[in-house]
Amino acid sequence: MDMRANRNALIPVMTVEEINAFLTKEFPQLNQGSSDYMAVEIHPGGCTVRLDASERHLRPGNTISGPALFALADIGGYVCALSHIGPVGLAVTTNLNINFMRKAEAGRVEGHCRILKLGKSLMVFDTEMVAGPDRLTIAHATGTYSIPPSR
Amino acid sequence: MDMRANRNALIPVMTVEEINAFLTKEFPQLNQGSSDYMAVEIHPGGCTVRLDASERHLRPGNTISGPALFALADIGGYVCALSHIGPVGLAVTTNLNINFMRKAEAGRVEGHCRILKLGKSLMVFDTEMVAGPDRLTIAHATGTYSIPPSR
Amino acid sequence: MDMRANRNALIPVMTVEEINAFLTKEFPQLNQGSSDYMAVEIHPGGCTVRLDASERHLRPGNTISGPALFALADIGGYVCALSHIGPVGLAVTTNLNINFMRKAEAGRVEGHCRILKLGKSLMVFDTEMVAGPDRLTIAHATGTYSIPPSR
Amino acid sequence: MDMRANRNALIPVMTVEEINAFLTKEFPQLNQGSSDYMAVEIHPGGCTVRLDASERHLRPGNTISGPALFALADIGGYVCALSHIGPVGLAVTTNLNINFMRKAEAGRVEGHCRILKLGKSLMVFDTEMVAGPDRLTIAHATGTYSIPPSR
Numbered sequence: 200m201d202m203r204a205n206r207n208a209l210i211p212v213m214t215v216e217e218i219n220a221f222l223t224k225e226f227p228q229l230n231q232g233s234s235d236y237m238a239v240e241i242h243p244g245g246c247t248v249r250l251d252a253s254e255r256h257l258r259p260g261n262t263i264s265g266p267a268l269f270a271l272a273d274i275g276g277y278v279c280a281l282s283h284i285g286p287v288g289l290a291v292t293t294n295l296n297i298n299f300m301r302k303a304e305a306g307r308v309e310g311h312c313r314i315l316k317l318g319k320s321l322m323v324f325d326t327e328m329v330a331g332p333d334r335l336t337i338a339h340a341t342g343t344y345s346i347p348p349s350r
Numbered sequence: 351m352d353m354r355a356n357r358n359a360l361i362p363v364m365t366v367e368e369i370n371a372f373l374t375k376e377f378p379q380l381n382q383g384s385s386d387y388m389a390v391e392i393h394p395g396g397c398t399v400r401l402d403a404s405e406r407h408l409r410p411g412n413t414i415s416g417p418a419l420f421a422l423a424d425i426g427g428y429v430c431a432l433s434h435i436g437p438v439g440l441a442v443t444t445n446l447n448i449n450f451m452r453k454a455e456a457g458r459v460e461g462h463c464r465i466l467k468l469g470k471s472l473m474v475f476d477t478e479m480v481a482g483p484d485r486l487t488i489a490h491a492t493g494t495y496s497i498p499p500s501r
Numbered sequence: 502m503d504m505r506a507n508r509n510a511l512i513p514v515m516t517v518e519e520i521n522a523f524l525t526k527e528f529p530q531l532n533q534g535s536s537d538y539m540a541v542e543i544h545p546g547g548c549t550v551r552l553d554a555s556e557r558h559l560r561p562g563n564t565i566s567g568p569a570l571f572a573l574a575d576i577g578g579y580v581c582a583l584s585h586i587g588p589v590g591l592a593v594t595t596n597l598n599i600n601f602m603r604k605a606e607a608g609r610v611e612g613h614c615r616i617l618k619l620g621k622s623l624m625v626f627d628t629e630m631v632a633g634p635d636r637l638t639i640a641h642a643t644g645t646y647s648i649p650p651s652r
Numbered sequence: 653m654d655m656r657a658n659r660n661a662l663i664p665v666m667t668v669e670e671i672n673a674f675l676t677k678e679f680p681q682l683n684q685g686s687s688d689y690m691a692v693e694i695h696p697g698g699c700t701v702r703l704d705a706s707e708r709h710l711r712p713g714n715t716i717s718g719p720a721l722f723a724l725a726d727i728g729g730y731v732c733a734l735s736h737i738g739p740v741g742l743a744v745t746t747n748l749n750i751n752f753m754r755k756a757e758a759g760r761v762e763g764h765c766r767i768l769k770l771g772k773s774l775m776v777f778d779t780e781m782v783a784g785p786d787r788l789t790i791a792h793a794t795g796t797y798s799i800p801p802s803r
Binding site (some may be wrong): 232296298300301315316318323325336339341 | 749751753754768769770771776778780789792
Binding site for chain 3 (some may be wrong): 678679684707708710712713717718720721722726742744745748749750752800
C-alpha cells in the first residue's frame with residue numbers, strides 16, 4: 200500500500216515494556232492482576248496486542264465473547280496512541296465499529312493494529328484479530344481516539 | 351415515529367424474570383456471580399437493560415470503560431433477540447458500532463434498546479445508554495445479531 | 502427519553518428556508534438543479550430532511566441505492582450542524598455508520614435526525630429513514646461531524 | 653498477515669472486463685453514461701476499484717464528497733462479491749461504516765478492497781481509499797453484503 204512511506208514517518212516514542220508498565224499502573228482494571236491483555240510489539244505506525252482468552256472470556260457456544268474482542272481492539276488503539284504520542288492517560292475512544300467474522304475457542308488472539316491517521320485531535324486506527332490453528336481473521340475493528348489538546 | 355405501529359407487532363415471548371434466569375444459567379461469565387448486568391424491562395419491539403458500574407468497570411480518568419458499555423449494548427441486543435424469538439443461546443453479534451459521547455462515573459447505566467428490524471436471519475437494534483444525575487446519553491450503539499435458522 | 506430536557510437546550514439559529522438557501526448556494530452538487538434533497542423541518546436538537554427518490558437513485562433490484570440513502574443521512578447531520586451552530590460551510594463528516602434494513606421503491610424518504618451530542622469539536626447524530634406506504638424504517642445511520650474551531 | 657493463505661483459496665470467477673460490462677448493463681445509474689466508477693483489477697480475495705472524481709463529486713471546501721467515497725467503497729464490496737461468486741445482481745449492502753481521514757481534491761481515487769470473510773449468507777469486506785500526489789489514505793470503510801441464498 201502506498202501509504203507505507205507515510206506511516207513510517209510515525210515514530211514510536213515508547214517501548215513495549217514501557218507500554219505494558221503504563222497499562223499495569225494506570226489501568227489496573229484491564230487485567231485485574233492477570234496478564235490477559237498485553238502489548239507484544241510496537242512499530243512505526245502500528246502495534247500488535249494480544250489476548251490470552253480463557254474461560255472467563257467466553258460466551259454461550261464456548262466462543263470468545265464480543266466484549267472481550269472489543270476490549271482487545273480498543274486496547275490496540277490505545278497502545279497505538281500511547282506509543283506514538285507518549286503516556287497520555289486520558290486519550291478516549293469516541294467511536295468503535297467491530298465486525299465478528301468467525302468463532303474462536305479459548306486461546307491466544309493477536310490484534311494487528313494500524314494507525315490510519317494521526318491528526319491533531321483525532322487518531323483513526325484499525326485492528327485485525329487473528330486466532331486458531333490457521334490464524335484466520337476472527338474479527339476486525341475500526342475506531343477513533345480523541346487525543347487531549349495538551350499534546 | 352411512524353414505525354411504532356410496526357414495532358407493536360413484535361410480541362415478547364419471555365418475561366424479564368425468564369430472561370435473567372436464562373442469562374445466569376447460560377452466560378455465567380457475564381456477571382461472574384454478581385448482578386452487574388441485568389434486564390429490567392421488556393416491551394413489544396424493545397427492552398431496557400442496566401449496568402451497575404463499579405470500580406472494576408472503570409478506565410483511566412475514573413470513567414466507565416468502553417468494553418463495559420459495549421457489553422451493555424451487546425447484552426441489550428441479546429435480550430431483544432431472546433425476548434422476541436425465545437431462548438436461542440446461539441444468536442451471535444455480527445456487527446456493533448458504538449459512539450461514546452460523555453464520560454460517566456461509577457453508578458447505574460440504563461440501556462434503552464429498540465429492535466429496528468427482525469428479519470429471518472438478521473436482527474438490527476440500537477441501544478441508547480443514559481447515566482448520571484441528569485440521565486444524559488453517554489453512549490449510543492447500533493448492532494446486528496445473526497439469528498440461527500432453526501428458528 | 503430523559504435526555505429530552507437536555508436536547509431542548511439546543512436552540513436552532515437558522516430556519517428551514519435559510520438552510521435550503523444555504524445548501525443551494527454552497528453545495529450545488531447536492532441537487533444539481535433539482536430539489537431531490539431538502540430540509541423540511543428544524544426543531545431544538547434535531548431536524549427532518551427528505552429525499553424524493555427517482556430512477557437515478559435506484560440500484561439493481563429497483564430499490565433506492567446505498568449512496569442515495571447515505572447522502573440523505575449525511576445531509577441530515579449537516580443540517581443539524583448548520584441549524585444549531587450557524588452557516589459553517591466546512592463542518593465535515595469524520596465517521597458514518599449505516600444499516601440498511603428494508604428495500605424501498607422510488608418515492609419520498611424522510612430522515613428523522615437527532616443531535617446526540619453537540620460538543621466543542623464534534624457533533625454526534627443519528628438519522629432514521631422511513632419510506633413506503635407504511636413509513637417503515639428502511640435505514641438507520643449514526644455519524645460524527647467535525648466542527649471547525651472558529652465556532 | 654497470516655490470513656493470506658486463506659484468502660488465496662478464494663478464486664475469482666469473473667474478469668475485470670466482465671465485471672465492468674455487468675455494472676454498465678445492470679447498474680446504469682452508477683455512472684450515468686460516464687466511466688467515473690470502474691473496476692480496475694481483480695485478484696484472489698479482493699479487487700481494486702477507482703473513482704475519477706470531478707466537479708460533480710465535490711462538496712463545500714472543494715473536497716470529494718462523502719457520498720462519492722461511500723459509493724466507491726460500496727462498489728468495491730459489490731465487485732468483490734460479483735467477482736468471487738458470479739453475477740448475482742441482488743447482493744445487497746446491509747451495513748457500511750466509513751471513516752473520512754483526509755480531504756482530497758478532484759482526481760483519481762483508488763479503492764483497495766479485501767474480502768475479510770465470504771460466508772454462506774454474508775460477505776464482510778474493507779476498502780482503503782487512497783488519493784493525491786502521495787497516495788495517502790483519505791478514507792477507510794468496512795461493510796457487509798447479504799448474499800442471496802440461490803448461490
